[in-house]
Amino acid sequence: MSMVQSKRDRGLIGLRYVVLVVLAVFFLLPFYVIVRNAFSDNSTIVAARWQWIPEKFDFSVLQRLFADEQLGILKALGNSAVVSVLQTSLTVFVALLAGYALSRLDNVVGKILTSLTLFTLMVPAAVTFLPTFVMTAQFGWIDSIRGLVIPVMFSAFATYLFRQTFLNFPRELEEAAAIDGANPWTTFWRVVVPNSMGIIGAVGTITFIGSWNAFLWPLLISRSQTPTIQIVLSQFMTSQGVKYPELFAGALVAIVPVVLVFLFLQRFLVQGVETSGIK
Amino acid sequence: MSQGSATVRGTSASSPAGRTPSLWRRMRGPQGRNLWYAAFAAPFIIGLLVFVYIPIGWSTYLSFFEARATIRPTKFVGLDNYTYLLSDPIFRSSLVTFMIFALFIVPVTYVCSLGLALLLNGVRWGQAFFRSVFFIPTAVSYVVAAMVWRLSFFNGARFGLANSMLRQFGGENKAWLLGGDNYWYWFVVISLRLWLQVGFYMILIIAGLNRIPFETYEAAAIDGATGWKRLLYVTLPQLRTTTVAVLMLLLIGAFQAFDEFLNLFGGIGTYPNFARPPLVHLYLISLGGSQQDLGLGGAGTIIVTGLIVLFGLAQTWLVNRSERKERR
Amino acid sequence: MNLSRRHLFAAAGGIAAAATVSACGDNSGGVGTTTSPTAATSGSATGASSQASNVTLQQWYHEYGEAGVKEAVEKYAAEYTDAKVTVTWNPGDYGKKLSAALLTNDFPDVFEVEQGGSLDMIQAGQLAELNDIFDPVKDQFNPAVVKRFTYDGKIYGIPQVVDMQLLYYRKSALEKAGKQPPKTFAELVDVANAVATGDMGGFFAGNDGGLGVLGTMFIWASGHEQLDEGRTKGAFLTPEFYDAVKAYADFYKNGKGLLKSASKEWYDGTPFADGETAMQWGGLWSVTDIKAKLGDDFGVLPFPAMGAKGRPAVPFGAFGACVAAKGKNVEAAKAFVKWLWIDQEEKQIDFADSYGTHIPSKTALVPKATKLADGAGADAAKFVAESGFTNDIMWSGALGEAYGAALSNAITKGVDPAEAFKGFADKVAAELKRLKG
Known part of the structure; x- marks a missing residue:
């Protein structure tokens, strides 16, 4: 952004950097701790004196995790990837169409549908998901990719974000296309979507993160066939005790893919929110 | 891209085909476009009805029945579940605590996010890097984040980072998550929440800031508005639409606080009786704890939803009122 | 803290492991004889299951911490000939997963439940009565556990091991x-x-x-x-x-x-x-x-x-092997439960003693658990027999919550206990009335 900078501002710029660096250290600290603990043995983690750099590294934990066939971490990573990618694409597709429609339906139907969408954001899902689960079971979707994806792919949040974005989309472009005889479907794909990649990337990123990190839903749905990475990792924290190194090594395995995806997609996210904005 | 939604609605309101045509005509819209739009929205709306509204309706239905370990209850109990919950001191104190929590955490998160956004916007070099740093916690799950906070940072034993630091400076070990007359656990929860959430709202606010036309600042500078004055009289009013959206999301998030608490304090099937958000309490009653009372769970869901709607309306009213005042 | 039943078992369960006995199965012959009356009673069950030897049963366990338990229960299941038994091992929050599954049409036939079934499960009719297979051998089991498992004269779970x-x-x-x-x-x-x-x-x-x-x-x-x-x-x-x-x-x-x-x-x-x-x-x-x-x-x-x-x-508790009342093969499932947790004493000792330290639920098997033979293990077995307590089946989650809240006020905030528990008597009476319906 371009900002008018007064002399005083310029005088403060050094201070700003100091604050930024200090804050950055705090924000990165948890990542450091995960890495430190993942490569330490238990005695290092529970040592009375905090070791910023562990006196002895232990790389075997991570190796053991991947070597343990019972644990099936690779299979779980695969499942998580499939589920997240599927859920992300489907959610974005469905919400994109709906968000556009809601932004263009400026009659009473549009208002009602928008309110219906907004209202669901206010209803806490922690309790209503038990009926959802029972229905999913009724469909015979337990322990299947379908069961992991379909019931949770209709995101009111994503639809709402898209709608708010498209409210600001310049209609002249669409009208020009309509005059050329294009129907709304064609207009949507040829004109609207190509000009909205930013917000699509943004919603996609958020959906992917949510799906990858989901815990309660997969806990109920997945059994032996479709464990996700979050479920597999929950094994290290049982009532029998906590295995610190394994727990943190597992956490590392779980966050590396999503952080990579995130770093790759985040420019879309920033762009997307900037061009459209939530209003 | 900075036109407000009000203007957009204004232009579109004038486009429909006048008053004379039949209702059906009007509903179809020009060239039957509305039918297209309805078709666009259909998959989502159907999915929403099936996977969100049926469960909501079902929970509501259950709330009027004695429904323990069953979703096909037979014993109608009227409002008993509601009166039971509202007279349950644990649930009541949880509601009160979390109303206070919302009043606190919503402005604090907003101010922190705004602060970061303003801080970032004031620098050029390294802006993208710092933005990524503040934003990247968004990618971390509540489970993992809570683990780091609970087991490493704020572990009550001597090896926790916070306690190690405390001792180094001559302090004593603190049992951070102990509860009772020890309220330090709020510090743990709030720091965790801020770490996880501030980056996301910061991005929304940056986007809002970037939509403020350059000329507005120039004009303000000519009038001599700088520093705090500029923030108060230029930036914040211009940021209003973003602020409204962010505050609403924060409010919903505050009342629906769940994962970070469950993961910070919960064990397998157990949860202490402090630091208990309404949703955690309902979750324990209906699914995650030692009982499975879906009637109570349903009633609680309705109560919490009602509160969110109520507070949401109040918040919107407050923001609008301040806007009206300013206009005057 | 939640003081509910589950609390004990949350811990005990997770842990679960090892049990104590070592086994020699020398009195298994005797056991065979003792159980013969049962065989008679359950003759029809056996008949049914042999007719349908292609019956498949789903069996669920929670995740036991000790190495080898999973392999052991899979081996037990594989040795059963009257039906094909598929074992599912459930890491994570087993109780939640099980209770959610029991609401649906997709649930296991045989599964373990803390304390042999919760009041909610029993009242909702999710668990099959096991009196026909259990009553004839009732006296062989730890009386305290049997007492806790029995509700209104009915029993819904066969005790596996005691923790x-x-x-x-x-x-x-x-x-x-x-x-x-x-x-x-x-x-x-x-x-x-x-x-x-x-x-x-x-x-x-x-x-x-x-x-x-x-x-x-x-x-x-x-x-x-x-x-x-x-x-x-x-x-x-x-x-x-x-x-x-x-x-x-x-x-x-x-x-x-x-x-x-x-x-x-x-x-x-x-x-x-x-x-x-x-x-x-x-x-x-x-x-x-x-x-x-x-x-x-x-x-x-x-x-x-x-x-x-x-x-x-000392508090004790046990996982009970239960049968889903609405399963497709209730009789076959009962026959399997009877076979594994009543008849097969060598397996019971192996389960209790070979992987961690647990107390066999049959009194006669306790001396066979090597880990309970002397020292701490022996003391522990004695404590359960002499001073064992467990949460009442009607000590519901809500009561546990209310109790925990009052206790925490008294202990951590220094409120006078009589003051902290004021009104608790009414709460208990009301809750008990509610539970009885």
Whole structure:
């Protein structure tokens, strides 16, 4: 952004950097701790004196995790990837169409549908998901990719974000296309979507993160066939005790893919929110 | 891209085909476009009805029945579940605590996010890097984040980072998550929440800031508005639409606080009786704890939803009122 | 802390492991004979299942921590010939997963449930009655467990193994301080304060200061039961109970011996084994690990008596093998449960003794558990028999919550116990009435 900078501002710029660096250290600290603990043995983690750099590294934990066939971490990573990618694409597709429609339906139907969408954001899902689960079971979707994806792919949040974005989309472009005889479907794909990649990337990123990190839903749905990475990792924290190194090594395995995806997609996210904005 | 939604609605309101045509005509819209739009929205709306509204309706239905370990209850109990919950001191104190929590955490998160956004916007070099740093916690799950906070940072034993630091400076070990007359656990929860959430709202606010036309600042500078004055009289009013959206999301998030608490304090099937958000309490009653009372769970869901709607309306009213005042 | 039934079992269950007996199956012949009446009763069941030998049964376990348990239960299932049994191993929150599954049409035929079924499950008709296979052999099982498993004369789960909690103490640390192992709670406080040093805490019972796991102990150890015989009201709101709570509150507030934070939770033996504390409230399941680290330098005790009318107490619990009432093959599932948890004593001993430390649920098998033959294991088995307590089936989650809240006010906030428990009697009566429907 371009900002008018007064002399005083310029005088403060050094201070700003100091604050930024200090804050950055705090924000990165948890990542450091995960890495430190993942490569330490238990005695290092529970040592009375905090070791910023562990006196002895232990790389075997991570190796053991991947070597343990019972644990099936690779299979779980695969499942998580499939589920997240599927859920992300489907959610974005469905919400994109709906968000556009809601932004263009400026009659009473549009208002009602928008309110219906907004209202669901206010209803806490922690309790209503038990009926959802029972229905999913009724469909015979337990322990299947379908069961992991379909019931949770209709995101009111994503639809709402898209709608708010498209409210600001310049209609002249669409009208020009309509005059050329294009129907709304064609207009949507040829004109609207190509000009909205930013917000699509943004919603996609958020959906992917949510799906990858989901815990309660997969806990109920997945059994032996479709464990996700979050479920597999929950094994290290049982009532029998906590295995610190394994727990943190597992956490590392779980966050590396999503952080990579995130770093790759985040420019879309920033762009997307900037061009459209939530209003 | 900075036109407000009000203007957009204004232009579109004038486009429909006048008053004379039949209702059906009007509903179809020009060239039957509305039918297209309805078709666009259909998959989502159907999915929403099936996977969100049926469960909501079902929970509501259950709330009027004695429904323990069953979703096909037979014993109608009227409002008993509601009166039971509202007279349950644990649930009541949880509601009160979390109303206070919302009043606190919503402005604090907003101010922190705004602060970061303003801080970032004031620098050029390294802006993208710092933005990524503040934003990247968004990618971390509540489970993992809570683990780091609970087991490493704020572990009550001597090896926790916070306690190690405390001792180094001559302090004593603190049992951070102990509860009772020890309220330090709020510090743990709030720091965790801020770490996880501030980056996301910061991005929304940056986007809002970037939509403020350059000329507005120039004009303000000519009038001599700088520093705090500029923030108060230029930036914040211009940021209003973003602020409204962010505050609403924060409010919903505050009342629906769940994962970070469950993961910070919960064990397998157990949860202490402090630091208990309404949703955690309902979750324990209906699914995650030692009982499975879906009637109570349903009633609680309705109560919490009602509160969110109520507070949401109040918040919107407050923001609008301040806007009206300013206009005057 | 949630003091509900599940609480005990959350821990005990997770742990689950090992049991005690070693096995020689020498009296299995005898067992065969004893169970022959059962065979007669369940003849029809066996008949049914042999007709349908292509029946497939789904069996669920929660995740047992010890290595080898999963392989063992899979092996048991594979050896069963009258039906094909598929074992599902469930890491994570098993209780939640199971109760959710039982609401649907996609649930296991055979599964383990803490304390042989919750009141909710029983009242909702989710569990099949097992009286026909259990009654003939009822006398062989630990009477306390049978009592707890029975509701209205019906039984819904066959006890698998018994788990319990107890007090570990470090002999050398007590000797150094010139203290005897505590017989009363007052002595426990005294010992804890005396042995505590800068490096070693005196007594540890969880990172919540012991409130969660010790909560109901105050009822039992001060000489009370949770509910009266008819389950119409609470049976513990007396001055003696309030004194017991006060004693703990005092320890919590002033006792330097109470270690409120350690590297692990109470259900993990590591803090004790690593010397973070001289005494720890823990599970029998940890005894193997502790022995490996400390050798003979430790002993075990029940929770000591509180006050003049008090008595020592240990909590116990058991997983029960249950059958889904609405399953497609209820009879075949019952036959399998009977085969595994009633007839196959060698497997029961193996399950209890080969992987961790548990107490076999059949009394006659206890002496065969090698790990219970002497030392701490033997003491533990004796404690359960003499001083074992367990949550009443009607001590519901809501009661546990309310109890925990009152207790926490009294202990952590210093509210007078009588004041903190004011109104609790009404709450209990109302809740019991509600539960009975």
